[in-house]
Amino acid sequence: MTTSGDHELAQGTMNTVTRCGAWVLRPAGPHTPFVQELLALLAGAGCEWAPRPGGLAPDGRERVSFVPGLADWELRARGGNPYAERPLLQAMRWVRRLHDLTAGPGAGWSQEVTCHGDLGTHNLVYTADGEASGLIDFDLAHRGRRADDLATALKELARLGDPGPTEGQVLTAVRLLGAYGWNALDVDDVLGRVPKAFTDDLAFCSEQAAAGNLFYERWARSDEPDALRDRADRAAALLPDLRQAALRSTENRSGSEQR
Numbered sequence: 001m002t003t004s005g006d007h008e009l010a011q012g013t014m015n016t017v018t019r020c021g022a023w024v025l026r027p028a029g030p031h032t033p034f035v036q037e038l039l040a041l042l043a044g045a046g047c048e049w050a051p052r053p054g055g056l057a058p059d060g061r062e063r064v065s066f067v068p069g070l071a072d073w074e075l076r077a078r079g080g081n082p083y084a085e086r087p088l089l090q091a092m093r094w095v096r097r098l099h100d101l102t103a104g105p106g107a108g109w110s111q112e113v114t115c116h117g118d119l120g121t122h123n124l125v126y127t128a129d130g131e132a133s134g135l136i137d138f139d140l141a142h143r144g145r146r147a148d149d150l151a152t153a154l155k156e157l158a159r160l161g162d163p164g165p166t167e168g169q170v171l172t173a174v175r176l177l178g179a180y181g182w183n184a185l186d187v188d189d190v191l192g193r194v195p196k197a198f199t200d201d202l203a204f205c206s207e208q209a210a211a212g213n214l215f216y217e218r219w220a221r222s223d224e225p226d227a228l229r230d231r232a233d234r235a236a237a238l239l240p241d242l243r244q245a246a247l248r249s250t251e252n253r254s255g256s257e258q259r
Contacts, residue, residue, distance in 0.1 A: 015027050019066055020057075022065060023057070023063045023064070023065060023066060024051070024064050024066050025057055025061040025062065025063055026062050026064075026139075027062070028056060028060060028061055028062040029062075031139055031140075031141075032056075032062045034142075035053075035062070035064075035141055036062070037053075038102070038138060039051055039052060039053040039064060040052075040053045041101060041102070042101065045101050047094070047098075049067075049094050049135055050067075050094075050098075050135060050136075050138075051064035051066075051134075051136055051138075052064065053065075067125045067134035067136055068125075068133070069125035069127055069133040069134055070125065070127070070128065071122075071125070071126075072122055072126070075126045078128070080126065081130065082121040082124065082126065083157070083159070085175065086130070086131060087126060087130060087131055088132075088157050088172070088176060089175065089179040090131070090179075091119070091132050091135060091153075092153065092177075092180045093179055093180070094132075095116060095119065095135075095150075095153065096179075096181055096184065098113075098114065098116060099114070099115075099149070099184070100113075100184075102114035104143075108184065109146055109147070109184055109185050109186045109189060110145075111146070112145065113143070113144065113146055114142070114143055114144075115141065115142055115143070115145075115148045115149040116138060116140070116141055116149055117138075117139075117141050117142050117144075117148075117152075118137060118139070118140045118152075119152045119156055119157065120152075120157065121156070121157070122137075123135060123136050124136075145193075146185060146190075147185065147186070147189045147192075148193060150177065150180060150185060150190045150193075151190055151194045152197045153176055153180075154173045154176065154177075154190070154191075154194055154197075154242075155194060155198065155201075155235065158170075158172040158173035158176055160194065160231075160234075160235040160238060160242075161230075161231035161233070161234040161235030161236075161238065162231065162234075163234075166241070169238065170241055170242050171245070173242055173245075173246075174242070174245050177190065177249075178249060182249070187247060187250070191239050191246075194239060195232065195235070195236055198228065198232035198235065199232070201228065202225065202229065202232075205219055205220070205225070205228075206220065206225070
């Protein structure tokens with residue numbers, strides 16, 4: 001639904017998103033109070049990379065501030081690379097900030113935090129020269145473990161299991177974890193959740209298709225489910241090499257600090 005003064009930003013896989021001036025409007029749901037509270041926390045902490053909360057519009061839609069910049073597909077159309085290292089590492093630093101700000105009692109990697117829930121280039125905003133300028137779409141934010149978001153980041157940002165050479169995938173994954181901070185994660189915990197990131201994705205898409213979502217119904221009829229399962233198998237096969245590379249990186253960091 002759009003009203004006078006609105007224009008559609010994107011027809012997403014879940015909802016129609018429109019912009020009205022400085023605000024982005026999308027259908028409200030049970031998640032809305034949690035998301036609005038989270039965005040208020042981030043705004044209060046000076047996290048300018050996240051949308052600001054705007055409550056509900058008069059027509060009942062959820063309202064968040066518009067984060068200016070380019071979507072991943074817009075950057076790609078201009079010849080840019082959404083998977084360039086600098087914006088991905090910046091995104092991981094933002095995720096670390098999100099987790100630290102929302103951490104529950106306890107210490108270290110085992111704390112409960114608020115996870116973004118849908119990390120990927122599709123939820124990054126870019127400048128014209130390809131830097132990351134924002135992290136958006138907190139609709140799937142939830143309480144969980146740091147490793148939940150980190151496993152999704154390895155799946156989506158390092159593109160684990162994609163066809164082709166694997167060395168770059170392993171290197172990118174290690175650098176993503178390093179940007180997040182080795183002191184706040186457990187390598188085995190993160191890598192142990194990577195297979196679940198794939199199965200959760202497959203289950204979510206299948207549930208949406210069964211519920212009548214037209215985008216996911218087309219997805220279910222395509223070869224994409226099998227492609228995702230194949231990719232999950234290739235990613236699982238990479239995990240031993242990734243574990244060794246990550247442990248070497250932590251050892252090198254420890255050795256440098258001792259010197």
